[in-house]
Amino acid sequence: MTGNASEPIFKDEQLLAYLDGEADPDVAAQIEASAADKRRAGELAGLQSRLISRLYRATCPDSEILGEFHLGLLPDQQARAIEAHLRDCSPCVHELAQLRDFLDEGGPGIFN
Amino acid sequence: MLIDPFWIGGAANDLCLGAPGIHARGLLCWPVAESRQLAPGKLASSCLAYGTMNTDSDLQSRHLNDLRQHCAEQSVRFFQRQDHDPRFCFELFRRAINNRAEDAWEYLYQQYKPLVAGWVENNATFHVLDEEREFFVNRAFEKMWGSISPEKFTRFSDLDAVLRYLKMCVASVIIDHARAQARPQIENSLDALDGEVQRDSPDLEELVLDRVGSQEFWHRIRALISNKTEYRVLYGSFVLGLKPQEVLENYPEEFNDVREIYRVKENLLARLRRSQELIAYLASYTGETL
Numbered sequence: 001m002t003g004n005a006s007e008p009i010f011k012d013e014q015l016l017a018y019l020d021g022e023a024d025p026d027v028a029a030q031i032e033a034s035a036a037d038k039r040r041a042g043e044l045a046g047l048q049s050r051l052i053s054r055l056y057r058a059t060c061p062d063s064e065i066l067g068e069f070h071l072g073l074l075p076d077q078q079a080r081a082i083e084a085h086l087r088d089c090s091p092c093v094h095e096l097a098q099l100r101d102f103l104d105e106g107g108p109g110i111f112n
Numbered sequence: 113m114l115i116d117p118f119w120i121g122g123a124a125n126d127l128c129l130g131a132p133g134i135h136a137r138g139l140l141c142w143p144v145a146e147s148r149q150l151a152p153g154k155l156a157s158s159c160l161a162y163g164t165m166n167t168d169s170d171l172q173s174r175h176l177n178d179l180r181q182h183c184a185e186q187s188v189r190f191f192q193r194q195d196h197d198p199r200f201c202f203e204l205f206r207r208a209i210n211n212r213a214e215d216a217w218e219y220l221y222q223q224y225k226p227l228v229a230g231w232v233e234n235n236a237t238f239h240v241l242d243e244e245r246e247f248f249v250n251r252a253f254e255k256m257w258g259s260i261s262p263e264k265f266t267r268f269s270d271l272d273a274v275l276r277y278l279k280m281c282v283a284s285v286i287i288d289h290a291r292a293q294a295r296p297q298i299e300n301s302l303d304a305l306d307g308e309v310q311r312d313s314p315d316l317e318e319l320v321l322d323r324v325g326s327q328e329f330w331h332r333i334r335a336l337i338s339n340k341t342e343y344r345v346l347y348g349s350f351v352l353g354l355k356p357q358e359v360l361e362n363y364p365e366e367f368n369d370v371r372e373i374y375r376v377k378e379n380l381l382a383r384l385r386r387s388q389e390l391i392a393y394l395a396s397y398t399g400e401t402l
Binding site: 044048052054066071089091098 | 234235236237255259264267276277279280281282283284285287288291294295326327329330333347349350351352353355356357362370371374375377378381382384385
């Protein structure tokens with residue numbers, strides 16, 4: 001394989017794995033030797049970065065809503081929506097556990 | 113006129129198990145420290161009795177300065193883990209929230225700032241973040257001020273409940289900061305090669321993404337996916353910021369292997385890039401022609 005072709009050698013799925021550090025070492029070496037593949041990998045990195053920039057935690061409830069959920073302050077319908085969200089969102093599950101631990105540490109009471 | 117409370121014996125304490133509030137025979141219950149029985153920092157519900165009870169209307173008719181003085185006195189007792197009357201401070205909170213009384217709120221800020229600062233220090237996540245304690249103290253008060261409406265305040269039965277909400281606000285602002293700090297870390301990990309790239313023309317990935325509301329954008333993109341597998345990859349990759357291996361670990365029953373996830377991701381990205389509907393939406397949203 002050459003490093004001067006105008007078209008990438010590897011498929012996007014391989015370049016995506018390369019970006020994640022998951023590519024086979026031989027494949028990674030070939031990508032790094034290919035200007036077209038490096039350019040394409042860079043485009044994919046940019047696209048993913050922009051999508052994450054816009055979408056990261058976009059569907060998650062605000063943290064105070066998680067807190068009000070834990071405190072039992074939400075209306076039933078909103079609480080059910082949070083429960084449904086928690087089934088699919090491990091970061092929110094983790095944050096809710098943090099909230100619970102923080103609020104309940106040392107037992108009930110405000111001196112904690 | 114409030115008469116200093118005196119302790120009732122253990123039998124009375126038994127009456128006060130459960131939620132604080134006014135119980136039988138005019139007993140008023142709220143959490144006070146029992147340093148002889150509990151480790152430092154622990155509270156238990158105990159009872160104090162008053163020869164004369166203050167009614168809500170008594171408290172609500174008191175001058176702000178009078179409430180401040182009593183709140184300060186009772187707070188000293190509170191911090192010394194002595195029996196105390198929390199209703200003056202509770203009334204200040206009620207007045208601040210219901211009347212949007214900034215002078216009452218400012219007093220409460222000064223009064224409880226040390227307590228809130230202690231909570232911040234006790235939060236494990238705080239110690240891995242890059243902000244000073246005072247930053248989170250101030251954000252916590254701001255969040256509480258912005259979050260509690262008079263209607264919501266009616267859900268709080270006593271000072272303990274109000275302060276528990278304030279403590280929740282401490283956790284909340286720390287979580288907010290941790291969320292914000294996590295985002296650029298994920299972006300930077302993907303941008304390693306981006307600086308080497310010379311883009312030749314604006315296309316979907318250039319997109320003016322920052323001008324589009326995140327949730328609206330999410331719903332537009334979600335409309336382009338065709339099955340649950342794609343949804344998992346889209347949601348896991350870009351909403352949760354997971355790599356394909358992590359998506360596989362989260363949903364092992366839905367994929368054969370990690371290569372399948374990379375294939376789905378490749379197809380998804382290609383579809384997003386060529387979606388005329390998405391391009392048209394973005395063009396109309398921004399007024400630009402792509």
